[in-house]
Amino acid sequence: MAGLLSNFRNTVILGLFLAALLLVAAGFVTPRGFDREFLRAVMNWGLAVSGLLWLGLLCYFNAVQFRVWSQIPAEQKAIVNLYITPEALFWVRWASLATVIFGAAAMVARAGTYLVEIMSFGFHRGFEPGDQAYALMGVGAWLALIMFLNTWAVIWPNQRRALSIGQGAVEHDEDTKAKAARVAMLATRVNLLLSIPMLTYLALQPLFS
Numbered sequence: 001m002a003g004l005l006s007n008f009r010n011t012v013i014l015g016l017f018l019a020a021l022l023l024v025a026a027g028f029v030t031p032r033g034f035d036r037e038f039l040r041a042v043m044n045w046g047l048a049v050s051g052l053l054w055l056g057l058l059c060y061f062n063a064v065q066f067r068v069w070s071q072i073p074a075e076q077k078a079i080v081n082l083y084i085t086p087e088a089l090f091w092v093r094w095a096s097l098a099t100v101i102f103g104a105a106a107m108v109a110r111a112g113t114y115l116v117e118i119m120s121f122g123f124h125r126g127f128e129p130g131d132q133a134y135a136l137m138g139v140g141a142w143l144a145l146i147m148f149l150n151t152w153a154v155i156w157p158n159q160r161r162a163l164s165i166g167q168g169a170v171e172h173d174e175d176t177k178a179k180a181a182r183v184a185m186l187a188t189r190v191n192l193l194l195s196i197p198m199l200t201y202l203a204l205q206p207l208f209s
Contacts, residue, residue, distance in 0.1 A: 019045070036109055043106035050098035051202075055195055057092045062192045066185055086165045089156065096151045103144060140201025147191045147198065155191070158184035 004010050023042055027034045065085070072080065107115040116124045121138040122131030161180035164171050172180070 040106055040109035043102050043109050046102035047099060047106055050095050050102055053091060054095035054099050055199070057088055057095065058188065058191055058195060060088065061092075061188050066188070081163050085159070085163060089159055089165075093151060093156055096148045100145060100148045103141065107141075137201065137205060140198050140205065143194045143198040143201070147194050150187055150191055154187040155184050158187070 004014065023045065026041070027038050030038065032038070065080075069077070104115055107118060113124060117131075117134045118137045118141050120134075122128075122134030127135075158180040159165070161170075161172055162177045162184060164177075
């Protein structure tokens with residue numbers, strides 16, 4: 001068992017296998033079987049896993065790396081930027097994409113127009129009594145989408161400039177790197193800020209479903 005857990009890939013594969021067994025077992029146990037609601041539950045599971053990874057790394061950058069960065073010796077900063085930060089950024093980017101995809105899929109699995117109703121704040125077919133719930137859920141969904149766009153359009157390009165990483169990376173001067181690193185840091189802080197009300201929406205979402 002220790003040999004299995006010492007390998008990251010094998011640990012994740014085993015975890016996904018066990019999760020798949022539980023999901024299939026749930027499909028056999030629930031009264032309606034593998035219906036649309038089951039599909040929605042699977043999409044919500046994917047949303048929870050990818051969202052946990054995304055927000056967990058977001059907290060790592062803000063609560064750990066950024067806060068102690070000024071205390072790290074210069075030669076050790078180079079090691080962090082060479083090995084740790086690029087790996088963390090890889091998982092942040094793709095976890096954010098997976099979160100958006102699973103979230104949209106979960107809404108589509110509920111009903112064909114549910115996604116449109118939420119993203120339009122209930123104005124898809126005219127705002128009617130009871131559509132206030134769509135408006136509230138729309139706020140949470142748009143916050144997540146803004147965070148995703150911020151990750152790919154602001155944080156990642158600036159981190160690429162700051163660290164000279166990624167496909168077709170170009171080496172920049174130190175002033176450009178410093179400015180890009182600060183923009184990336186502030187954009188990451190924006191995502192942290194938005195994640196708090198977004199998580200509040202997720203906690204309240206069952207009240208409106």
